[in-house]
Amino acid sequence: METDATTVIRLRGFEKRYRRQVAVRGVDLEVRSGEIYGLIGPDGAGKSSLMKAVAGVLAHDGGRVEVFGITVDSEAAAERIKGRIGFMPQGLGLNLYPELSVEENIDFFARLREVPAAELARRKAKLLAMTRLAPFRDRPMKHLSGGMKQKLGLVCTLIHEPELVILDEPTTGVDPVSRRDFWAILAEMLRERGITTLVSTAYLDEADRFHRLSLLYEGTVLATGEPDQLRAHAGGDDTDLEQVFVSLLRDQGVAEEVTASVPSTTTPGNEAAIEARELTRDFGHFRAVDRVSFRVRRGEIFGLLGANGAGKTTVIKMLTGILPPTSGSGQVAGADMGHAGHRIKRRIGYMSQAFSLYRDLSVMENLRLFAGIYGVPRRQRKARLRQLIDTTGLAGNERRLAGDLPMGIRQRLALACALVHRPRVLFLDEPTSGVDPLGRRRFWNILLRMAREEGVAILITTHYMSEAEQCDLLALMHAGRIIADASPTELKARLERDAGKLLELDCDRPLVALETLEAAGYRGVSLFGRKLHLLSRRPERAREKIEILLRSKGVRLLALRPRPPTLEDVFIYRILEQEAAS
Amino acid sequence: MNLHRVAAIAYKEWREVVRDRLFTIMAFGIPVITLLVLGYGVSLDVERIPFAVLDQDRSELSRDYLHRFIDSRYFDFKGEVSDERALEALLSDSRIRFAIVIPPRFGQRLREGRPVAVQSLVDGVFTYRAQVSKGYVAAINGDFNRRLLLDHLARKRGLSRQRGETMVEPVQLEVRYLYNQAIRSRWSMSSGLIMLVLMFSPPFLTALGVVREKENGSIYNIYASTVSRGEFILGKLLPYVAISAINVMVLWWLVILVFGAPFKGILLFYLPASLVFVVCTTGIGLLVSLLVRTQAAAALLTIVITFIPAMLFSGLLVPIESMNPEARFEAHLFPAIYYLQAVWGVFLKGLGWKGLWQPVAALVAYAAVIWFMGLMLFHKRPGR
Numbered sequence A: 001m002e003t004d005a006t007t008v009i010r011l012r013g014f015e016k017r018y019r020r021q022v023a024v025r026g027v028d029l030e031v032r033s034g035e036i037y038g039l040i041g042p043d044g045a046g047k048s049s050l051m052k053a054v055a056g057v058l059a060h061d062g063g064r065v066e067v068f069g070i071t072v073d074s075e076a077a078a079e080r081i082k083g084r085i086g087f088m089p090q091g092l093g094l095n096l097y098p099e100l101s102v103e104e105n106i107d108f109f110a111r112l113r114e115v116p117a118a119e120l121a122r123r124k125a126k127l128l129a130m131t132r133l134a135p136f137r138d139r140p141m142k143h144l145s146g147g148m149k150q151k152l153g154l155v156c157t158l159i160h161e162p163e164l165v166i167l168d169e170p171t172t173g174v175d176p177v178s179r180r181d182f183w184a185i186l187a188e189m190l191r192e193r194g195i196t197t198l199v200s201t202a203y204l205d206e207a208d209r210f211h212r213l214s215l216l217y218e219g220t221v222l223a224t225g226e227p228d229q230l231r232a233h234a235g236g237d238d239t240d241l242e243q244v245f246v247s248l249l250r251d252q253g254v255a256e257e258v259t260a261s262v263p264s265t266t267t268p269g270n271e272a273a274i275e276a277r278e279l280t281r282d283f284g285h286f287r288a289v290d291r292v293s294f295r296v297r298r299g300e301i302f303g304l305l306g307a308n309g310a311g312k313t314t315v316i317k318m319l320t321g322i323l324p325p326t327s328g329s330g331q332v333a334g335a336d337m338g339h340a341g342h343r344i345k346r347r348i349g350y351m352s353q354a355f356s357l358y359r360d361l362s363v364m365e366n367l368r369l370f371a372g373i374y375g376v377p378r379r380q381r382k383a384r385l386r387q388l389i390d391t392t393g394l395a396g397n398e399r400r401l402a403g404d405l406p407m408g409i410r411q412r413l414a415l416a417c418a419l420v421h422r423p424r425v426l427f428l429d430e431p432t433s434g435v436d437p438l439g440r441r442r443f444w445n446i447l448l449r450m451a452r453e454e455g456v457a458i459l460i461t462t463h464y465m466s467e468a469e470q471c472d473l474l475a476l477m478h479a480g481r482i483i484a485d486a487s488p489t490e491l492k493a494r495l496e497r498d499a500g501k502l503l504e505l506d507c508d509r510p511l512v513a514l515e516t517l518e519a520a521g522y523r524g525v526s527l528f529g530r531k532l533h534l535l536s537r538r539p540e541r542a543r544e545k546i547e548i549l550l551r552s553k554g555v556r557l558l559a560l561r562p563r564p565p566t567l568e569d570v571f572i573y574r575i576l577e578q579e580a581a582s
Numbered sequence B: 001m002n003l004h005r006v007a008a009i010a011y012k013e014w015r016e017v018v019r020d021r022l023f024t025i026m027a028f029g030i031p032v033i034t035l036l037v038l039g040y041g042v043s044l045d046v047e048r049i050p051f052a053v054l055d056q057d058r059s060e061l062s063r064d065y066l067h068r069f070i071d072s073r074y075f076d077f078k079g080e081v082s083d084e085r086a087l088e089a090l091l092s093d094s095r096i097r098f099a100i101v102i103p104p105r106f107g108q109r110l111r112e113g114r115p116v117a118v119q120s121l122v123d124g125v126f127t128y129r130a131q132v133s134k135g136y137v138a139a140i141n142g143d144f145n146r147r148l149l150l151d152h153l154a155r156k157r158g159l160s161r162q163r164g165e166t167m168v169e170p171v172q173l174e175v176r177y178l179y180n181q182a183i184r185s186r187w188s189m190s191s192g193l194i195m196l197v198l199m200f201s202p203p204f205l206t207a208l209g210v211v212r213e214k215e216n217g218s219i220y221n222i223y224a225s226t227v228s229r230g231e232f233i234l235g236k237l238l239p240y241v242a243i244s245a246i247n248v249m250v251l252w253w254l255v256i257l258v259f260g261a262p263f264k265g266i267l268l269f270y271l272p273a274s275l276v277f278v279v280c281t282t283g284i285g286l287l288v289s290l291l292v293r294t295q296a297a298a299a300l301l302t303i304v305i306t307f308i309p310a311m312l313f314s315g316l317l318v319p320i321e322s323m324n325p326e327a328r329f330e331a332h333l334f335p336a337i338y339y340l341q342a343v344w345g346v347f348l349k350g351l352g353w354k355g356l357w358q359p360v361a362a363l364v365a366y367a368a369v370i371w372f373m374g375l376m377l378f379h380k381r382p383g384r
Helices: A047-054 A075-082 A102-112 A117-130 A146-158 A176-193 A204-209 A227-234 A241-251 A312-319 A341-347 A363-373 A378-391 A407-419 A437-454 A488-499 A510-519 A539-552 A567-581 B003-019 B021-041 B060-070 B084-092 B106-111 B127-157 B161-168 B185-216 B219-223 B229-257 B267-291 B295-312 B325-331 B336-349 B353-377
Strands: A007-018 A021-032 A036-040 A062-067 A085-088 A164-167 A196-201 A212-217 A220-225 A272-283 A286-297 A301-305 A327-332 A348-351 A425-429 A457-462 A473-478 A481-486 A501-507 A523-528 A531-536 A557-563 B049-055 B075-080 B098-102 B119-122
Touching: A007 A047, A007 A196, A021 A047, A021 A062, A021 A196, A021 A220, A036 A047, A036 A204, A047 A062, A047 A196, A085 A146, A102 A117, A102 A146, A102 B003, A102 B219, A117 A146, A117 A176, A146 A164, A146 A176, A176 A196, A176 A510, A176 A523, A176 A567, A204 A227, A204 A241, A204 A523, A212 A227, A212 A241, A220 A227, A220 A241, A227 A241, A241 A437, A272 A312, A272 A457, A286 A312, A286 A327, A286 A457, A286 A473, A286 A481, A301 A312, A301 A437, A312 A327, A312 A425, A312 A457, A341 A348, A348 A407, A363 A378, A363 A407, A378 A407, A378 A437, A407 A425, A407 A437, A437 A457, A473 A567, A481 A488, A481 A567, A488 A567, A501 A510, A501 A539, A510 A523, A510 A531, A510 A539, A523 A567, A539 A557, B003 B021, B003 B185, B003 B229, B021 B185, B021 B229, B049 B060, B049 B084, B049 B127, B060 B075, B060 B098, B060 B106, B060 B127, B084 B098, B098 B127, B119 B127, B127 B161, B185 B219, B185 B229, B185 B267, B185 B295, B185 B336, B229 B267, B229 B353, B267 B295, B267 B336, B267 B353, B336 B353
Parallel strands: A036 A196, A036 A212, A085 A164, A164 A196, A301 A457, A301 A473, A348 A425, A425 A457, B049 B075, B049 B098
Antiparallel strands: A007 A021, A007 A062, A212 A220, A272 A286, A272 A327, A473 A481, A501 A531, A501 A557, A523 A531, B098 B119
């Protein structure tokens, strides 16, 4: 391709190695001015290495990196681009300074970049208002919520008004509302200053936020293009991108059995396998969990959703008897968790967020160890482990060290270890975070089988909306409370009843349209790549009104069609409703 | 060099250190605690050595002999036992460090003018203390012999005590201890500990401070900005130098006030020399932080390369002169040895720039090399 003035980033045959391990190889990439460009892929796909190299903070081993037409091949060359770049590394607020207040953090970044005082005051006021952080100016950063930390990180990255911002997994672990705010700020930056953005994410459902994107897997690019182009490639408009990713992997020869829906061979009885009644937990003055109640019957998969810090893990810890509740009670597998700590533990399996296998033991040794810990009788042990290896698809890996396993297989081993004593109830705390879509599908196949065929009750937390869709029941937690609680279909139906239909709007000047529609009082207007989403109570009459409105601003409406709401839409609506009420 | 950016980094760092309670305690508490604990704890004066006796004679002379030990301030009399096995038990339990065995007919043999052997059993595990104990025992024994001789001369030749003494000891040894007249090891130890504290505390803080940024990723704010390497290092390290400069004053005051050590020199030497040393050791912290990735590793490595040499290879506990050539060479690789000369010189000898410019010059050179290495090793576009 010819170099034109609008190309901001150009990568040719990019390669990065860590010692002998190749992290990224042969990547070509081109990002044009004013684009929101996405890098999507699971952990270990090479996103971070690539972004750091583009930001000039990591030396690469092969190929060519050009930013603003400057070849970044030395420390000195990298210095020449840094004044025009803003870079936010991975990890929620980790690059900020916890002891400093919101304002002090911003001031530090501004002074580092020599932003003049008057200019700083102006930008700070504007960015703080936009991120709704203004009331928290003096709060130490360590006391901010996850979503606020992420927004502060963004403000600090934008304070010197860079031409190119590079954001590494900015939305991981953040609540849906903060995530929406985040995309709105980016859209605003794009509208005002034509800023170019390179963003990475592990969530495929965010793909529609990008103008163009590259799907990365194990250091190579699987596909590049606009979201719709990628969909078309996989066979249609309505395919979700996760399906695209999986079929691309299949093209690469990473085979995978097709997910058959697992028929239920057990009937969910009416008795609760897990029941939480008004569970509450305080940490000092902070109420982490506030009167949480729910029921999970045997054979059911119950999804607990919410941002980091919403209280999900605390709920699980109380139900598994690790943490005593401040008030309220719970029953697990027919025993009261407050009194029967030991008896409960024999009936439940628990795979924690930080579940760490013994990395220096082989798959088989790990399984034997857990069988021993849970007291599986010696005579049954061999048969039980054989069976587990079959159900979790670990066959062929028995002798490999746990530390050498790819993430997807390691998570299945962790699951197998949690299942070794045939628990009736299974608690899974973010078991699939960072795993690629294929790995997550296999993992879910096992879960569905456990629930449908063996009648195991499962409580799972996740950040992936595609996984949430597979749960029988969902509860959304926000600031320690459950704010919505029903099946996925029911949740969406309720949204359409309460807030109206979700419409997707295609036009020639989306940024102008965004501003116009917001000014006209439309709700839920949000930019998705080149398209807009909005909510309308009377979708049949909306088209005419919107067309007229947009035409008055010189925007041509290309298409307006209803779209099924996503769970994220549901959660954003419910969180805002909750916040408005309190 | 853009001083605004240096100031921005230094200001931010200072704020962080002061607001983080744990870090503040580490910065100002640990130096003081170390000085007090080691200043009181590590005493090289061998006094109150516990001992026991086995008197198989029980005569007037044997009691007289033993009382010279029992009354000495160097010894702590733990009692008399009745047989040798009891002595061995006490020694092996470390309840006593040495024992004296008076043989039967001790007094009688002495009166008959025949030689007699007194046995002294010394616990040799801690060689330094054993040697000092032996020296004390020999001195007391010699004194007793001298008195016997004087008595003998007085009885046989009718010599006065004074005449007798000149005859027995024609050459008299007169010792005068300079600089530390009472040879209080506490004076030397407490002022020497200033060196120890300033050797490990600044690099410890610095290494943690820099590695913390590497560990949680905020170092990328620096990598990704237009701040130069020199600006970052200067701004980042200035607060740690400032903290240590405050400690230089606090420690000086404590050594004088709490340990009663004299300060015979001038502050106009002590302060600049200490500042050079602190700049030097802060640079060591920078080097450590560039070599490791985690705070735990930084803490461990700092202690290994600062505390241990400062204890063993500085002259604080073991005189440099009595080391073997390899150890002496090693000792000169660490800055501790130079600063210890300076600090003892200014405290106890009252020396100033004229007498001590050489060790300070060595420290300046050392600091320059360390900081230069730090600057060269720090990269804003690392390979991993």
